[in-house]
Amino acid sequence: MSGFEDLEVWMLSRKVCKNIWNFMESTTLNKDFGLKNQMNTSSGSIMDNIAEGYERNGNREFIQFLSIAKASCGELRSQLYRCLDRKHISQKQFDEILPKTILLSKKIGAFMSYLKKSERKGSKFD
Template identity: 70%
Template structure:
């Protein structure tokens, strides 16, 4: 089983980073880069996906992490809506639109699955674990479970 030790290990975060790079590439290569208002909105929503995953992970509490994942999932929908606006304004091609919409849809589903997994887990987070006086003090302070779903 894979052990998740940092948010960079999460496939859900890795895909969100890829989406951010794809969005930035659109800004550099298409007329979308000159529509500053839409560009700024898309930059913020794509960044929100990855930033909320990382922030939620760092909170060390499952309930908080789920809340931040929910925000990330909402940002996926927001970005898809903005992609429709970019397509309708002819800033991007249908092919460019399709490529990123498929990724954002996959990301949204992956986040939803991760939220379901976390909701069903008994683990509340490392900040709720009280240190014990055992010889293995490091594990007592950071008893994060191995993930049952290595795709996350």
């Protein structure tokens, strides 16, 4: 494909988004419309902002969109705690997904650092 679909952070964000959707479909979260909507939005925002930033073809803009994606990842982690506290998901489910969101956040942060240090500023500057 040779696009954002090849980025490890995007692939991980897609997996997290799928996991969240599965929770929505298979737990009582499906009936908590407000939280469900927020979690759907924040999990989707992670992968969508990575894709949009990539398509901007410039590191500065990409870093800005990665920052938004990282913030959405933090928002999703907070929402997972609310899910657990409201007993929508079990401790086991929580323990399976939370580390994935932490890893994703760290990888996005590391990717941002890499881009900041990169001498290549993006294809729109070629």
